[in-house]
Amino acid sequence: MSSGGRSTTDSMEVSYDVTSAQDGYMHNHPTGSKFFGADDLYSLCKLFHYGALQNYRTFTFTVVTNSTAYILMIEDTVKFRTFINIWMDTYEHIVAFSQNYYVTYQMDNDLTIGEKEVNFFKAMNSYPPNGPGCGLKLFRGNEDMTSFAPIKLVNGTLIKPNPCY
Numbered sequence: 001m002s003s004g005g006r007s008t009t010d011s012m013e014v015s016y017d018v019t020s021a022q023d024g025y026m027h028n029h030p031t032g033s034k035f036f037g038a039d040d041l042y043s044l045c046k047l048f049h050y051g052a053l054q055n056y057r058t059f060t061f062t063v064v065t066n067s068t069a070y071i072l073m074i075e076d077t078v079k080f081r082t083f084i085n086i087w088m089d090t091y092e093h094i095v096a097f098s099q100n101y102y103v104t105y106q107m108d109n110d111l112t113i114g115e116k117e118v119n120f121f122k123a124m125n126s127y128p129p130n131g132p133g134c135g136l137k138l139f140r141g142n143e144d145m146t147s148f149a150p151i152k153l154v155n156g157t158l159i160k161p162n163p164c165y
Helices: 038-049 077-087 091-104 113-124
Strands: 024-029 060-065 069-074 136-141 148-154 157-159
Touching: 024 038, 038 060, 038 077, 038 091, 077 091, 091 113, 113 136, 113 148, 113 157
Parallel strands: 024 060
Antiparallel strands: 060 069, 069 136, 136 148, 148 157
């Protein structure tokens, strides 16, 4: 990732000026959210849409929380573009996605990690109904973040880290 981050001592924010394609993007949620937020997903969509990914096949979008770390990778660009075109094409759709994400799937409530993971998959596959999915693949880090393994939802059941699918 390019340097150029800046922060103030009064802020928990680091801003980056993305002027060239990136290999990855990493940020943290030091308090509160235990998972990717709607704004995080919008950021990934913008990076992809504006060609800011060096290579979409290897690009990692990471969040580190006080309980674990997650990586999103783009697995299917056709599905991901469809997801962007449905949810991120207008301000109204972005707001609708955010409301759907937080209200319908309770992503801002104090759910367990497992519940948030299940709800994330449900939210990402919610539109179009029974649709093709969002084209993203989710990985969960182990306790010391030395490895990440893919997780997925199969028939409503969360399949925990399993590198063999």
